[in-house]
Amino acid sequence: MNEKTARAIMLVKAIEEADQHKEVLTDDDRKFAGRTARELAHWQAAEQRSAATLPDFLLHRAEQLLKRLAARHKMFASVTQGHSGMWGASWLLPLAALLVGGMAERFGDPHRVDVLSMPLLGIIAWNMLAYLLLILWALLPARRAGLRRGLANRMALGSGHVPRRLPHALAGGVLQFMVDWARLGARLNLARIARILHWSAAAFAVGAILSLYARGIVERYATGWESTFLSPWHVYRLLSVLFAPAEQIFGLEGFSMDEVMGLQNWGESHPGNGARWVHLYAASLVLYVVLPRLVLGAVAAARAMWLRQRFPLDLDQPYFHQLSAAAGGEPGLLRVLPYSLTVDEARSKGLDTVAQEMLGEQARVRLLPPASYGSEAPLLEPGEGVTNAVLFGLAATPEQENHGAFLAALSKGRKLVALLDQSALAARTDASRLSERIELWREFCILHGAEPRVVDLLAPATAAGSPA
Incomplete structure (x- = not known):
C-alpha cells in the first residue's frame, strides 16, 4: 500500500470513528460507498486478472466518501489534498x-x-x-x-x-x-x-x-x-x-x-x-x-x-475487520477473555452487539473461560480475522501487579482490546464518579498496551463503539 492510499484510508477512518452519531456521513452514504467500492474493486481485479484485495476496496470506499464530504463542505477539500510539510x-x-x-x-x-x-x-x-x-x-x-x-x-x-x-x-x-x-x-x-x-x-x-x-x-x-x-x-x-x-x-x-x-x-x-x-x-x-x-x-x-x-498501515484493527466483511471477506471473530468476571446470559447477548459494532453485522463472539483474579495470562493463538479482547468490570479498581501484569503479558507483540463494562458500576454510582473511573481505566489500559473501549453489556447501544 502506498502513502497516498494509506492517507485517504486513514482520513476516512478517523472521520468515521469521530462521527459516532452519523451526522457527517449517514448510513446511506456508507452503504453506497461500500457497494460502489466493492464493484470497483472486483472490476479492477477482473481487468488485472487477479483477486480483489481489502486495500483496493478500502481505497475506493475512502475516495467515494471523501468526494461526498468535499462536495458538502468546501473547506474540507484542502484537507483531502494535503501535502507533507517537506515538499517545499x-x-x-x-x-x-x-x-x-x-x-x-x-x-x-x-x-x-x-x-x-x-x-x-x-x-x-x-x-x-x-x-x-x-x-x-x-x-x-x-x-x-x-x-x-x-x-x-x-x-x-x-x-x-x-x-x-x-x-x-x-x-x-x-x-x-x-x-x-x-x-x-x-x-x-x-x-x-x-x-x-x-x-x-x-x-x-x-x-x-x-x-x-x-x-x-x-x-x-x-x-x-x-x-x-x-x-x-x-x-x-x-x-x-x-x-x-x-x-x-x-x-x-x-x-x-x-x-x-x-x-x-x-x-x-x-x-x-x-x-x-x-x-x-x-x-x-x-x-x-x-x-x-x-x-x-x-x-x-x-x-x-x-x-x-510500502506504507506501514496495520489492517489488523477492528475498524478494518468490520470493513473486510463488507468487502466480501470472512466475518470477524471477537475472542473475549473475562478477567475475574462472570458473564451471564444478558451480558453475553450484549457482547454480540458489541462485536457487530466493532467488526460488522456478521461478526461472531467466542467467549473464553474467565481468568481468576491474580492468575497468569494464558497464551492466545493468533488467527486471521480474530480480534482478542479482555473484559474488565469497571467496578474493580485497576491494580498494577494484577490487572497491569495481565494486560502487559497479553498485549506483548499483538493487538489487544480492553472492553470496560460499566453495567454494574453505572447502576450504583453517579455520572461524575463513573466518568472518573472510566478515565482511570482508559489511562491504565493505554499504559499497558491495550486499546480501551467502554461498553455497557446490559445496554450495549448506549456505550458500544466508544473507543478511547
Whole structure:
C-alpha cells in the first residue's frame, strides 16, 4: 500500500470513528460507498486478472466518501489534498544552503586564501562531527526511538490545520487523523528529513567551492597564515593530514615544511600559491563533504521511496475487520477473555452487539473461560480475522501487579482490546464518579498496551463503539 492510499484510508477512518452519531456521513452514504467500492474493486481485479484485495476496496470506499464530504463542505477539500510539510523544503533548503555556502568564505579578506581558513575548516570539522553523531544516533536503543520522531511528527503534515466552519464531528476526525498520521508516517518523514539535510550539506559545500573559484577568476589570491598558538610544525602536520587524501586521489601537489614556514604571517607569498591552496581545499571539500553527503542523501531518498510505496498501515484493527466483511471477506471473530468476571446470559447477548459494532453485522463472539483474579495470562493463538479482547468490570479498581501484569503479558507483540463494562458500576454510582473511573481505566489500559473501549453489556447501544 502506498502513502497516498494509506492517507485517504486513514482520513476516512478517523472521520468515521469521530462521527459516532452519523451526522457527517449517514448510513446511506456508507452503504453506497461500500457497494460502489466493492464493484470497483472486483472490476479492477477482473481487468488485472487477479483477486480483489481489502486495500483496493478500502481505497475506493475512502475516495467515494471523501468526494461526498468535499462536495458538502468546501473547506474540507484542502484537507483531502494535503501535502507533507517537506515538499517545499526538499528544494528550498538545498538552494538556500548553496547560496549561504557561496558566502561562507566572504567573511575573510577577499584577496587572500588563508591556509587556516576558519569557514572552510569549519565546514569540514562540522561534517566530521555530524558523521560521528550519525553513528552514535544509529546505535541508540530502540526504546529511545521516540526522541528521533519528534521533528518528523511536527513536519508530517506541514502547515496542516483543521479548517474553520466544519461540523464538530468532522473537525474532530480531521484532528485525530493528524495525530494518527504523524505517528504512522514518522519513519517515512525521518527518511525525508535525512535526505533534505544531507543534500543541503552537500549544496553548502558546493557553494563554498564555487565561490572560491569564481573569485579566483577576477581576483589574485595571496596565501599565508598566522596564529597565536600554533607553530609552523603544528600547521604543517594539520594540513598534511587534512590534504593527504586529496593529494593521493587527485594527484595535487602537496607542500613542504619550508613553504609553511615561509607563509607564516603572510611573509612570503608566490603568485602560484593561491591556486594550489584553492585546489587542495576544493578537493578536500569534495572528498569529506560533497560525496559522502550525496551518498547518504541517496540512501535516505531510496529508503523514503521504499517506505512511500510500502506504507506501514496495520489492517489488523477492528475498524478494518468490520470493513473486510463488507468487502466480501470472512466475518470477524471477537475472542473475549473475562478477567475475574462472570458473564451471564444478558451480558453475553450484549457482547454480540458489541462485536457487530466493532467488526460488522456478521461478526461472531467466542467467549473464553474467565481468568481468576491474580492468575497468569494464558497464551492466545493468533488467527486471521480474530480480534482478542479482555473484559474488565469497571467496578474493580485497576491494580498494577494484577490487572497491569495481565494486560502487559497479553498485549506483548499483538493487538489487544480492553472492553470496560460499566453495567454494574453505572447502576450504583453517579455520572461524575463513573466518568472518573472510566478515565482511570482508559489511562491504565493505554499504559499497558491495550486499546480501551467502554461498553455497557446490559445496554450495549448506549456505550458500544466508544473507543478511547
